[in-house]
Amino acid sequence: MKMSRKERETERHYREILEAAEAAFAEKGYVTVSMEEVASRAEFAVGTLYKFFRSKDELFREILRKKLEMFIPRIDNILSGKAKPLEKISAYFFECLEHFWESPRFFRLFTHQTMGAICDHRAGFAPGILELYHRILKSLEEVFKKGIASGVFQPVSPTVHVLILEGILHYYLVHLTHMESPIRNKDEEQALWEFFTRGAFASLPQRSARLYRGAYQK
Amino acid sequence: MKMSRKERETERHYREILEAAEAAFAEKGYVTVSMEEVASRAEFAVGTLYKFFRSKDELFREILRKKLEMFIPRIDNILSGKAKPLEKISAYFFECLEHFWESPRFFRLFTHQTMGAICDHRAGFAPGILELYHRILKSLEEVFKKGIASGVFQPVSPTVHVLILEGILHYYLVHLTHMESPIRNKDEEQALWEFFTRGAFASLPQRSARLYRGAYQK
Amino acid sequence: MKMSRKERETERHYREILEAAEAAFAEKGYVTVSMEEVASRAEFAVGTLYKFFRSKDELFREILRKKLEMFIPRIDNILSGKAKPLEKISAYFFECLEHFWESPRFFRLFTHQTMGAICDHRAGFAPGILELYHRILKSLEEVFKKGIASGVFQPVSPTVHVLILEGILHYYLVHLTHMESPIRNKDEEQALWEFFTRGAFASLPQRSARLYRGAYQK
Amino acid sequence: MKMSRKERETERHYREILEAAEAAFAEKGYVTVSMEEVASRAEFAVGTLYKFFRSKDELFREILRKKLEMFIPRIDNILSGKAKPLEKISAYFFECLEHFWESPRFFRLFTHQTMGAICDHRAGFAPGILELYHRILKSLEEVFKKGIASGVFQPVSPTVHVLILEGILHYYLVHLTHMESPIRNKDEEQALWEFFTRGAFASLPQRSARLYRGAYQK
């Protein structure tokens, strides 16, 4: 089952191209980067790229797909496990951050795809990708639903829970991404989570309880 | 003070082009839309566009500028007034939503500029725009700082407050934007605000107070 | 036979456009000047230009034609008169200079047409103009032929005489034209003429006579 | 030190494009020739031209530069050597003719640059080129100055000498250039030179000596 030297080399070249492309796309954006630039960064000829990827589009999709293939199972694991809802959400939150710091570059692309991508790409540019993301959102919603039922999360539409969680996460990552050389700050991460959590927790100070009456009547 | 018929027509054509361009850019993104497409959507010849705008870039910037000129003063007013911090933030939050529903299409572009723009545009594509946004963020931070000092907002870095608020807002708008034909849901808006608020409020149930100890020591 | 006010105005407008165009073309060259620029210089609308001239080409030709219509008869007069060949050539030489200083701007155009015009215009751009010029060259040649026959000019091909005369004239005018603000220098003009003349005169110092033996045996 | 077959081919293609462009520009002028036309003449696709030259401007400049790099040193050599002034000028004169017949097409371009270029090109289109030409004119003037001092050339402003020499040369070349298929005529060349020379020589027949009194009093 071992690969020959040739096969291993091919595999390595494939990865080198993928990485060069990822770096380029993350830095300057899909449209702005030419295949020639990717080739020169990867130290291959343009033609070679086309031996591995049928088109620029496919190259781009492969980048996303490969990373997501690493990321999604971890998330799926977390969300489909037997842990309690709160634990799941908390694990999801920090796992996303973890993943971001593992390859911040990639998140530029992903964020671009999920948040900004409405723009600059013909709809359905990366068909599978959005579906994957929506599946995660669906899972999150389920977890929240259970959490609400069990009284951990407040009785507000699970969709709203998801919106808040994802909003906080994404915007923070975008915020980091905009910085020259972002440095991880775990206190900040913790603060964000607690910010989310204190809103999400069901128990509230007496005086504001009335405000939320009837907010979740679906 | 009245315009001649001709002047009014010119003015109308200018608006028609601007709107066609806005629609196109919002739908497919700056790079993906060709001047020819804008022209055909506006039902003018390509050359005509250049009678109104010196270049594609300028056309794009004009779209952003015009809308921001309507939006920014309203925000500035809110944030620089004499109201209490909580009132200001609340007003800001709902004003943003208000503005979104006035021209949802525009927000696709703005969001793209502030969130996705890292990509696909040479830095400084629309120089003034990011600066304007950062000025608003600065103002928000000041308001939060005062709110923290006066004990309304919890003692967590005002930057974190801003991140959460903006995260919730932006992501919600992006979420709406992704929908085929978004319909306004004021309950949902209220729910989001309360989600933010219950996290942001200083008073907390006894049992979780210890969690936040030391979170804001700058 | 008098014109109405209207007719006189029309006539004036025609001239104003012609002059604005001449100035523009002389300054920046035919291709570089747009009709819009001519219009704005003439303080008319673009459409108005087309009331007077069917096309940009025609406008350009009209400028040349009008000036040549003033110039050519003077030259024809000189060359077809009853004066002696030497007097004719001399008169021609100084008349050209005179004409240059009457409208230096025009000479930029004319020189461009006759010397540089091989370039930058599809052949036959200004059909009549080159013919006119060639007719003059022909006349000059005739005069030289007679001068040679009568022993005033040296026995060298009259074509060569023409080449030298025109070369000296044209290059001098081009030289002036290249200067920021050329100032007339009659001594220089005289020097040029004498330079030409001493070469053209038949009588030569003994010692160099042998050099030219056999040079004109056609 | 040998080139691979590929390198030689590339080199050949480069030359083919350069030559096609030179021919086209010489025939129809810079502005009138489109890149598409150059491409089709060179039998390449448009895009290919841009692999060799960054822009139309650069392509044009390269044509001039390459030829001038061959031409200028030969001229410099002649004018800066130790020969006597008369010999230098004579050598210059015939060298120019020589060079013309080596690549007549090129002279159309060069003449256009030095004589007609006032028009149709933003000043400084080919920055170095005019400077080079002016340097040559300066050198010529120096040679004439010495020749005048040593009594070989008549006591007339060296600038005038240069004007005459260049006028004769340029106009002759333009004249040839205008012909369908110019054929070299060495007798004619000789006649032109002698025409110049008999004017330039200091010794003159007695009877016209008075004419030149005071002509050169700088």
Add this chain to the structure above:
DNA sequence: AATGAATGAGGCTTCATTCAT
């Protein structure tokens, strides 16, 4: 697989010309 020269469709922009007022 690797190369990179060649391709040519497509994008941005200019400008001569028309035409309705």
Add this chain to the structure above:
DNA sequence: CATGAATGAAGCCTCATTCAT
């Protein structure tokens, strides 16, 4: 005649993709 907005062909240039070596 005067206007100038509108037109669209045509020019320059880029870049994803192909193909012969």
